[in-house]
Amino acid sequence: MPRLGAKVCLLRCTLLSSLLLLLVCSIHETEQNSYCQQIITEKHLAELEELADTQMQHPGRVSFKFINKMQLNDSVCYVKAAFPLLGKILERTEFKENSSNAKKMQMVRSMYSRIDENVDPCIREEDDEERKLSQMCFEEFTTSPYEMLVLVKQFFQDINQLLQNQETFEKDCSQVYSRTCLGPKKAGSSPEQRRKEPAVKEGRWEPLIYITVASVVAVLLAMGGLLFYKYKSRVVERSLEDGDCDPEEPERRALQGARGCPELETQDL
Numbered sequence: 001m002p003r004l005g006a007k008v009c010l011l012r013c014t015l016l017s018s019l020l021l022l023l024v025c026s027i028h029e030t031e032q033n034s035y036c037q038q039i040i041t042e043k044h045l046a047e048l049e050e051l052a053d054t055q056m057q058h059p060g061r062v063s064f065k066f067i068n069k070m071q072l073n074d075s076v077c078y079v080k081a082a083f084p085l086l087g088k089i090l091e092r093t094e095f096k097e098n099s100s101n102a103k104k105m106q107m108v109r110s111m112y113s114r115i116d117e118n119v120d121p122c123i124r125e126e127d128d129e130e131r132k133l134s135q136m137c138f139e140e141f142t143t144s145p146y147e148m149l150v151l152v153k154q155f156f157q158d159i160n161q162l163l164q165n166q167e168t169f170e171k172d173c174s175q176v177y178s179r180t181c182l183g184p185k186k187a188g189s190s191p192e193q194r195r196k197e198p199a200v201k202e203g204r205w206e207p208l209i210y211i212t213v214a215s216v217v218a219v220l221l222a223m224g225g226l227l228f229y230k231y232k233s234r235v236v237e238r239s240l241e242d243g244d245c246d247p248e249e250p251e252r253r254a255l256q257g258a259r260g261c262p263e264l265e266t267q268d269l
Contacts, residue, residue, distance in 0.1 A: 036122035039114045040160040044107065045153060051104045052149035063142045064089050066151070069158075072137060072180055077173035079159055081134035083123050086155055087112060089148065108152070115159070123159070124169040133177035 066089070067082040090109050095101035115122045126134060143151070162169075 035118060036115070036163045037166075039111060039122065040156055040163070044111050045157060045160075047104045048108060048149065048153040048156065051101055051108075052146055052153060054101055055145040055149060058145045060145060061142055062145055062148050063140060064092075064148065065138045066141050067137050068139050072176065074173070074176050075158060075162060076167060076169060076171050077134075077176045079123060079155075079162060080126055080130070080169055080171075080173055081137055081177070082155060083115075083159075085138070086152065089152060093148075111156075122163060122169075126173070130172065130174050130177070133174050133181070137177055137181035 064085075066085050067078055069078050069082075072078045072081070090105070090112055093105060095105055141148075141151075
């Protein structure tokens with residue numbers, strides 16, 4: 001009996017420990033979700049939109065590496081692959097010191113850092129294999145500053161939507177990357193520019209067509225000149241052989257219809 005009581009006590013302690021562990025894990029997960037869901041607010045997104053609007057008339061162009069969301073076609077993997085690139089964009093985007101835009105950008109950088117600074121990051125970092133494959137999805141974009149900041153805002157909206165849905169970002173995206181990405185690309189354009197690319201590519205063929213046509217015409221002219229020269233030579237040779245014509249005037253007689261020499265004409269009469 002004493003041994004049985006000890007076993008029962010041990011079983012109870014084990015069950016109690018397991019329940020406590022599950023409770024602690026559940027509380028931690030709830031706190032983690034709550035923390036991540038509160039990082040990106042509507043105020044942050046509104047200020048990002050205002051920041052983009054201030055650059056609407058900016059004439060310059062900016063180049064940066066990012067991920068083509070439409071090509072990847074997986075929201076979780078898109079965020080995991082593009083999240084490190086977003087940090088680089090925010091680092092290099094500068095405004096006049098102490099200006100309202102500079103303060104807004106600092107707020108955006110702080111928001112970005114909070115996503116990744118917790119003990120358990122809101123977006124799980126890629127492992128070595130994922131990171132290597134995700135780099136094959138990088139594209140080089142060239143857009144206006146306004147379009148770049150709109151892209152930043154949309155990306156934060158995508159992150160926020162996933163966090164509100166309690167996405168853990170634990171998905172292994174290796175297969176998605178290897179299936180859809182063939183290697184680094186130089187897309188170099190905004191969506192508006194990409195719609196114009198087919199027309200531009202077609203326009204590039206026009207000079208080549210003109211050059212080809214001109215080359216063919218030049219070859220035909222050269223061949224025609226050569227044939228005409230041979231024809232004239234034969235006319236002169238025949239005139240000399242048939243009538244002992246004056247070799248000094250073959251061209252004049254060829255133009256007159258190659259009538260022959262005067263002596264031949266007298267004989268025919």
